[in-house]
Amino acid sequence: MASASSLPSAVLAEPIEQGNSLWRDAWLRLQKNKLAVFGLWALIVITVLCVAGPWLMRYGYEEQNLDLGASAPSGAHWLGTDTLGRDLLVRLLYGGRVSLAVGLCATFVALTIGVTYGAVAGFFGGKLDAVMMRAVDIMYSLPFAIFVILLMVFFGRNIILLFVAIGAVEWLTMARIVRSQVMAIKKMEFIEAARSLGFGRRRIIFRHILPNVLGPIIVYTTLTIPGVMLLEAFLSFLGLGVQPPMSSWGVLIKDGAEKMEEFPWLLVFPGAMFSLTLFSLNFLGDGLRDALDVRSSKD
Amino acid sequence: MAEPILELRDVRTHFPVSQGFLFKRALGTVKAVDGVTLSLGRGEVLGLVGESGCGKSTLARTIMQLLPTTGGAVILEGKNLTTGSAGDVHHIRRDLQMVFQDPYASLNPRMTVFDTLAEPLRVHRVCPATGVPARVAELMQLVGLAPRFMQKYPHEFSGGQRQRIAIARALALEPKIIIADEPVSALDVSIQAQILNLLAQLVRKMNLSLVFIAHDLAVVKHISDRVAVMYLGKIVELGRAADVIERPRHPYTRALVSAIPTPNPDLERTRQRIVLPGDPPSPMNPPSGCAFHPRCPHAREICKSGVPPLFEFEPYREVACVRVEEIANL
Numbered sequence: 001m002a003s004a005s006s007l008p009s010a011v012l013a014e015p016i017e018q019g020n021s022l023w024r025d026a027w028l029r030l031q032k033n034k035l036a037v038f039g040l041w042a043l044i045v046i047t048v049l050c051v052a053g054p055w056l057m058r059y060g061y062e063e064q065n066l067d068l069g070a071s072a073p074s075g076a077h078w079l080g081t082d083t084l085g086r087d088l089l090v091r092l093l094y095g096g097r098v099s100l101a102v103g104l105c106a107t108f109v110a111l112t113i114g115v116t117y118g119a120v121a122g123f124f125g126g127k128l129d130a131v132m133m134r135a136v137d138i139m140y141s142l143p144f145a146i147f148v149i150l151l152m153v154f155f156g157r158n159i160i161l162l163f164v165a166i167g168a169v170e171w172l173t174m175a176r177i178v179r180s181q182v183m184a185i186k187k188m189e190f191i192e193a194a195r196s197l198g199f200g201r202r203r204i205i206f207r208h209i210l211p212n213v214l215g216p217i218i219v220y221t222t223l224t225i226p227g228v229m230l231l232e233a234f235l236s237f238l239g240l241g242v243q244p245p246m247s248s249w250g251v252l253i254k255d256g257a258e259k260m261e262e263f264p265w266l267l268v269f270p271g272a273m274f275s276l277t278l279f280s281l282n283f284l285g286d287g288l289r290d291a292l293d294v295r296s297s298k299d
Numbered sequence: 300m301a302e303p304i305l306e307l308r309d310v311r312t313h314f315p316v317s318q319g320f321l322f323k324r325a326l327g328t329v330k331a332v333d334g335v336t337l338s339l340g341r342g343e344v345l346g347l348v349g350e351s352g353c354g355k356s357t358l359a360r361t362i363m364q365l366l367p368t369t370g371g372a373v374i375l376e377g378k379n380l381t382t383g384s385a386g387d388v389h390h391i392r393r394d395l396q397m398v399f400q401d402p403y404a405s406l407n408p409r410m411t412v413f414d415t416l417a418e419p420l421r422v423h424r425v426c427p428a429t430g431v432p433a434r435v436a437e438l439m440q441l442v443g444l445a446p447r448f449m450q451k452y453p454h455e456f457s458g459g460q461r462q463r464i465a466i467a468r469a470l471a472l473e474p475k476i477i478i479a480d481e482p483v484s485a486l487d488v489s490i491q492a493q494i495l496n497l498l499a500q501l502v503r504k505m506n507l508s509l510v511f512i513a514h515d516l517a518v519v520k521h522i523s524d525r526v527a528v529m530y531l532g533k534i535v536e537l538g539r540a541a542d543v544i545e546r547p548r549h550p551y552t553r554a555l556v557s558a559i560p561t562p563n564p565d566l567e568r569t570r571q572r573i574v575l576p577g578d579p580p581s582p583m584n585p586p587s588g589c590a591f592h593p594r595c596p597h598a599r600e601i602c603k604s605g606v607p608p609l610f611e612f613e614p615y616r617e618v619a620c621v622r623v624e625e626i627a628n629l
Contacts, residue, residue, distance in 0.1 A: 019411055019451030189405035193468065196363055197419045198392030207418075211409040 026215070029291040036287020039280035046277055050096030057090045073265060080265045082255065086245075092270055095247035099274070102163060102248070103229040109167025110228075111221055114174025119213075121175070122182030123205060133179065136172050144169050145238075152240050162241060166231050170224055177220055181213040215292035222285035226278045233274065249274040303338035304508050305362070305395075305476055310335045310371035312354075312361045316583060329583045331357035333532035334371070336609070339476065344502055344509045346523030346540060348516055348555065350579060354532040355512045356400075359480045362510070363397050375476075393423060396469035400481040402461035406453040412439070412464055413449040419471040438467040442497060459490035466497065470505070478510045483518060495522050516559050520544045528552045531582055531590040534609055538616035548618045548627065550595045551575075589620070597626045 030036055064084045073080040079088040121132040148165045155161050185191065186209060194204050229249070235241035236250030237257075244251065249270050256267030312332040317325050331354045339345050349355050360366045362373055364380055373380045375391055399405035406415060416435045420426055426434050436446035442463040453461055462482060469477055479498065483491040499522050502509050513519050519526055523540040528549065536549040547553045554573040561567045575594045580586050586593050592602035601621055609619040620626075 016447050016450050019448075019455050021411075021452055022408055022454065189399040189401055190407045192360070192365055193397070193399060193405050193465070194407075195365055196392065196395075196397045197422070197468070197472070199418070199422055203422070208407055212407070 026288075026291040030287050033287040033290065035283040036291075039283035039287065042276060042280040043284065046096065046273075046280070047100060050093050050100060053093035054090055054097070057087065057093075072263075079269045080263070082266055083259065083263070088252075088266065088269060091247045091252060092249075092273055095249050095252050095270070096273065096277075098159070098242055098246065098248040099229050099232060099250065099277075102159070102166070102232045103225040105163040106166040106170065106228045106232075107221060107224045109163060110170035110174055110224060111217070112171075113167070114171035115178050115217060117171065118175035118178025119182050119205065119210070122179035123186060123209070125183065125186075129179070133176075136175055139169075140172055148235060148240060159242060159246075162232065162235065166228050169231075170228060174217075174220060174224070177216055178213060181216050182209055185209050185212045219285055219289040219292060222281060222288055226281040226285075229274075229278065229281075249277075302341065304341045304376055305339040305510075306372075306374040307335050307337045307362070308372045308374065310358070310361060310373060311369045312357050312366055313369040327583045330532050330585065331582055332361055333582075333585075335529075335532075335534055337527060337534065337537070339508050339510060341475075341508055342502065342506045343525065344499075344511055344523045346519035346526040347510060347512045347529060348514060348519050348526060349529035350514060350555075352579060352582070353529045354582070355514075355529055356480050357532075358529070359397065359478045359510065359512055362478055363395060364391075365397075393472040394475045396472065396474040396477050398462070398465050398469050398477060398479040398482045401485045402458050402465055403453075403485070405465050406461055406468075408453055411450050411452055412444075415453075415464065415468055416449075416471055419468065423472055425472060434471075438471055441470065441501070442467045457490075458486050459493060462486060462490075462494050463497065466494075466501070470501070473505075474507070476508045476510070478512070480512045481514070482511075484513065484515070491518065498522065516544055516555055528555065531579060531585055533590065533606075533619065534617075535591065535619045536617065537609065542616065548612060548616060548623050549620050550597050550626065551591050597622055 064086055068081055071081045079092060081087055082091070117132065117136075121129045147169070151161060151165050191204060191208055194208050199208075232241055232248060233250030233253060236248055237254045239254075242248040242251050252270035253267065253274065256263075256270055260267040310332055311330070311334055314329045314331060315325060316327050316329055333354075335358060337345070347355055347358070357366065361368055364373070368381045371381070375394060378391070380391055410418075413432075413435055416438050417431050420431050420434055421428070435449060439446045439449060444460060444463050444467070448456075453464065456464065466482075477498075482498070483494050486494060495518065498509065498511070501507060509522075511519065511522055516526075520540050525538065526536075526540045526543045527534050528536040528543070528551065530551050536543060536547065536552045538548075543552060544556055544559075547556045554575050557571060557573040561570055573596065577594050580590065580593065586603075588601075588603040588605055589595070589598075589607050592598040595602065599622065605621075607619045607621045609617045612618040612623055
């Protein structure tokens with residue numbers, strides 16, 4: 001959008017009043033939602049800890065101390081160690097990096113495919129739309145676990161593949177959401193007005209349609225990330241995801257669950273961290289949905 | 300009449316109705332606009348009236364080339380728009396602009412007034428980039444908005460103000476013709492008069508031609524030079540505005556005029572309303588002959604066969620009714 005700086009103030013004798021964009025209104029509404037603000041801050045803290053934490057630690061994530069074995073939380077190891085004597089805090093933070101990265105990257109893959117696919121189907125409509133959306137329906141009906149297992153068997157276990165596999169499944173819903181939003185916006189009079197003014201198709205899609213469907217996309221994205229992270233945990237739990245000695249929250253929870261009777265801290269800490277992250281993302285997503293809801297902000 | 304700037308010759312806009320996907324089954328055709336011939340003079344205001352669903356808005360969008368024409372020609376200053384290449388159509392956009400019905404839906408909610416008005420200036424390079432802010436301020440003043448609001452968003456304005464912004468946007472490219480599709484029907488009555496006066500004033504000031512679409516005859520009478528009455532995709536009566544409303548000839552126009560409330564309560568009490576039986580027929584399956592015959596109080600056997608042509612019944616008055624002379628003095 002053009003900013004006020006492009007306006008020479010000499011044009012007007014009187015000062016220009018600044019308006020509040022719908023984005024700004026939404027941001028103000030979001031700030032009033034305590035849970036969403038809590039979620040936002042919790043995510044920032046968790047992200048910073050996971051990214052910076054492992055560099056500041058005395059231990060490496062794969063560093064074993066077989067003499068020590070599993071030990072309860074102590075001064076030397078704040079969250080204790082696992083059966084191989086690896087520091088749980090480092091593994092937890094390191095695992096956070098992997099889980100967050102999987103969450104963000106797979107969501108990005110889903111977002112890119114889903115928005116493009118949905119926007120094309122919605123904008124052009126007709127037969128193209130019918131064919132594209134039936135393809136989505138067919139993919140919806142494929143059993144996901146079998147699809148991923150097949151991928152892993154054929155291409156080997158590899159983290160990039162994990163992003164692609166999850167992203168390739170999660171884009172379906174995004175495509176449906178974007179398509180329906182684009183179809184609704186496309187019929188509005190301001191799009192007809194843009195066509196009457198002789199604007200090109202690209203300008204209409206990028207300047208007039210997409211900014212108006214961005215709200216639902218943002219909301220759905222924040223709600224997709226926790227879904228993707230859960231999928232990663234689920235796959236790791238099945239042994240199809242991240243492979244040791246690398247860690248992820250899914251791997252840690254799986255290891256912890258196996259030994260929870262003897263060494264409960266191995267399950268409690270990763271479980272709590274994972275839950276906190278998922279809660280925060282969901283709170284933020286809900287808050288964004290309320291804040292960006294165009295119906296409540298129209299008048 | 301002065302030399303026409305816009306001519307419609309037998310314009311038809313039909314929509315196929317079909318069912319199923321991939322293997323479509325044609326169910327029929329909706330003849331939303333079915334053979335409209337009209338002309339618009341320079342600086343003239345033409346009112347277009349008719350009830351909901353009669354094809355007024357479709358006709359507006361057909362003229363604007365927002366919808367493909369099924370047949371006929373839309374001729375702007377001698378150029379046929381329906382056969383023109385995309386480049387030509389792009390060019391004519393500057394001469395032909397539209398104001399929409401719903402000012403809440405016709406402005407992009409994510410753009411400031413400045414962005415909305417500057418965009419056409421920039422895309423069509425109407426003025427040098429440095430001149431854009433001054434031109435936007437000028438446009439705002441032209442429609443009676445204070446330029447200091449240019450950085451505000453549509454949701455911060457009232458309906459009437461938004462319609463002013465929409466009018467300013469339509470004027471940005473200095474068009475010769477504006478098509479206003481029920482520009483006041485979404486507004487409060489107190490605001491309607493303001494917007495009507497603004498349009499009338501702009502038409503005079505900028506020598507614009509205006510096609511003013513409405514379903515309210517009183518509003519149309521106020522602003523128009525001539526009035527065209529539409530029924531089921533066809534023009535049924537055409538003439539000077541005051542004339543048509545004071546002495547309607549076509550039975551449908553008579554019914555419409557009889558529905559205008561009179562401000563004088565004594566006259567209002569004695570006002571004879573012609574109540575039409577039934578609903579407007581489906582444009583997919585129009586009645587034979589004159590489309591109005593099932594609801595017409597004067598219908599005879601002859602009306603059921605043969606579509607009545609629009610003919611010059613008296614000077615400056617065209618009527619599409621075979622019995623117009625017989626019923627003229629009823």
